Amino acid sequence: MIKAIESSGIAKSFGPTKALDDITFSVNESEIFGFIGPDGAGKTTLFRIITTLLLPDKGNMKVLGMDATSDYKELRKNIGYMPGRFSLYQDLSVEENLNFYATVFGTTVKENYDLISDIYSHIEPFRKRLAGKLSGGMKQKLALSCALIHKPRLLVLDEPTTGVDAVSRSEFWDMLSKLHQHNITIIVSTPYMDEAIRCDRVALIQNGKILSVDTPQNIRAGFSRKLFTVKSVEKYKLIKTLRKNPEVLTAYPFGDSIHVTLINDASDNFLLGYLVSEGISDAVIQEAKAGIEDRFLELMEKGIKA
Amino acid sequence: MNKKVIYVKNLVKKFGSFVANDNLSFEVSAGEIFGFLGANGAGKTTTLRILSGLSKPTSGEVNVAGFDAYRQTEQIKKNIGYMCQKFSLYEDLTVKENIVLYGGIYGMSKSLIRERLIDLLAKIHFQEYENRMISDLPLGLRQKLAFSVAVLHEPKIVFLDEPTGGVDPITRRQFWETIYETASRGITVFVTTHYMDEAEYCDRISIMNNGKIVALDTPEKLKKQYNATTIEEVFIKIARP
Numbered sequence: 001m002i003k004a005i006e007s008s009g010i011a012k013s014f015g016p017t018k019a020l021d022d023i024t025f026s027v028n029e030s031e032i033f034g035f036i037g038p039d040g041a042g043k044t045t046l047f048r049i050i051t052t053l054l055l056p057d058k059g060n061m062k063v064l065g066m067d068a069t070s071d072y073k074e075l076r077k078n079i080g081y082m083p084g085r086f087s088l089y090q091d092l093s094v095e096e097n098l099n100f101y102a103t104v105f106g107t108t109v110k111e112n113y114d115l116i117s118d119i120y121s122h123i124e125p126f127r128k129r130l131a132g133k134l135s136g137g138m139k140q141k142l143a144l145s146c147a148l149i150h151k152p153r154l155l156v157l158d159e160p161t162t163g164v165d166a167v168s169r170s171e172f173w174d175m176l177s178k179l180h181q182h183n184i185t186i187i188v189s190t191p192y193m194d195e196a197i198r199c200d201r202v203a204l205i206q207n208g209k210i211l212s213v214d215t216p217q218n219i220r221a222g223f224s225r226k227l228f229t230v231k232s233v234e235k236y237k238l239i240k241t242l243r244k245n246p247e248v249l250t251a252y253p254f255g256d257s258i259h260v261t262l263i264n265d266a267s268d269n270f271l272l273g274y275l276v277s278e279g280i281s282d283a284v285i286q287e288a289k290a291g292i293e294d295r296f297l298e299l300m301e302k303g304i305k306a
Numbered sequence: 307m308n309k310k311v312i313y314v315k316n317l318v319k320k321f322g323s324f325v326a327n328d329n330l331s332f333e334v335s336a337g338e339i340f341g342f343l344g345a346n347g348a349g350k351t352t353t354l355r356i357l358s359g360l361s362k363p364t365s366g367e368v369n370v371a372g373f374d375a376y377r378q379t380e381q382i383k384k385n386i387g388y389m390c391q392k393f394s395l396y397e398d399l400t401v402k403e404n405i406v407l408y409g410g411i412y413g414m415s416k417s418l419i420r421e422r423l424i425d426l427l428a429k430i431h432f433q434e435y436e437n438r439m440i441s442d443l444p445l446g447l448r449q450k451l452a453f454s455v456a457v458l459h460e461p462k463i464v465f466l467d468e469p470t471g472g473v474d475p476i477t478r479r480q481f482w483e484t485i486y487e488t489a490s491r492g493i494t495v496f497v498t499t500h501y502m503d504e505a506e507y508c509d510r511i512s513i514m515n516n517g518k519i520v521a522l523d524t525p526e527k528l529k530k531q532y533n534a535t536t537i538e539e540v541f542i543k544i545a546r547p
Binding site for chain 2 (some may be wrong): 025037038039040041135136137149161162163164166167168189191192193206235237238239252253254255256293297300301
């Protein structure tokens with residue numbers, strides 16, 4: 001199978017800062033591939049190299065079978081890029097922006113309308129409105145329409161859901177799933193671990209390094225220990241009490257519970273009694289399945305110890 | 307009985323004929339972590355501005371930290387702290403300069419600022435960073451410092467806007483522990499966020515839609531009530547029925 005992206009040993013530094021360090025991965029054709037990591041992990045730098053906007057210091061980046069350094073002209077015709085910051089023309093209308101991008105890529109809105117109709121139909125009633133006057137959710141839909149209007153083979157979305165509310169976020173991911181039918185490869189970055197589940201495969205990225213690449217299911221399954229959730233009304237006291245016990249390996253707040261791992265996986269029987277003896281009588285302990293964020297934490301800790 | 311530090315009854319705020327806040331009523335206790343959620347344009351910012359003394363209600367009763375939101379807005383401002391993810395510290399000032407600046411703005415005495423500075427540097431192991439520029443600090447440290455600065459004057463309430471958006475999972479957890487610790491000292495933490503997994507950390511949450519509060523309870527009870535496994539699901543069910 002032909003790969004949409006093949007990255008080997010990519011490195012990039014800005015002065016003393018190593019933004020990317022030996023980045024190797026590949027993306028299959030018509031896959032939704034997610035880069036999940038915090039701010040400053042290197043996601044945007046990597047995307048700028050993939051989209052030929054930045055040259056790597058080292059390594060080889062092949063995109064759609066072309067070299068991102070030498071074949072940049074041809075490659076740009078085949079990539080749709082939606083940067084993290086809204087970068088359409090604020091003083092052009094919705095319609096004018098779309099026409100402009102179509103023209104720049106030597107096509108027309110009419111020619112590729114079927115590709116964007118699902119998305120664009122939401123904002124078409126406002127086609128005379130200036131882009132700068134749109135709500136966040138509508139801006140996002142316009143930016144996606146403009147990135148798609150030349151029918152790219154690869155769509156690159158840099159943090160498309162940052163700052164967008166939960167409903168619009170969910171709609172956005174639904175739109176991406178639908179684009180799948182058009183055989184477009186999509187790479188998307190996000191700092192939000194819960195969005196991993198909407199991707200076919202994800203790369204966890206931190207401090208310019210890839211920690212793991214796999215399906216979301218396999219990443220969760222990679223968690224190496226039994227995981228327990230512990231709940232009590234007094235969360236702060238609960239965390240401190242758990243950490244005091246030498247049998248407790250890790251205790252981290254996770255929403256309304258504390259996620260706990262033990263030195264010895266099989267020995268959770270003692271835990272309830274211990275908490276009661278420390279004055280926490282309302283504790284509820286359950287075994288749980290690890291999430292993406294649990295695994296991310298575990299990989300980060302291993303990195304710190306190594 | 308927990309002391310109420312935020313008391314809102316029948317709050318209405320209109321801009322011309324547009325009703326941004328439509329008859330809101332809720333209370334928040336001392337030491338509570340309260341999540342204030344809603345879609346873009348639901349009216350959260352309007353409420354937040356009223357609660358922080360920046361805007362006055364059209365009608366209704368609003369009391370913050372014991373002060374009236376119509377007449378005592380200056381006292382309200384002295385008794386609250388604020389931190390948002392986007393901006394909170396001056397990047398081209400050092401750690402120490404930021405602390406001294408904010409202490410001054412809060413009207414703290416020089417000796418008190420000095421005392422808090424020493425405390426704070428020791429508590430979050432910041433001694434070595436005292437004379438470093440904010441722009442030189444890693445993001446996680448900046449975040450922690452920003453929060454400490456927001457509660458430098460020991461306010462009754464601290465408002466946090468998307469406090470842990472974009473930070474790595476370890477920093478994120480350390481940050482929530484700091485929030486828990488602050489709440490356990492009796493400071494109320496009022497969180498606004500778009501990220502529903504952040505809402506899961508709160509003691510209680512309210513969800514706004516079209517200017518009204520449509521749900522208010524503990525995350526656990528809301529999940530039960532809406533037959534959902536996450537707050538995200540609850541939110542989507544409410545906003546898109």
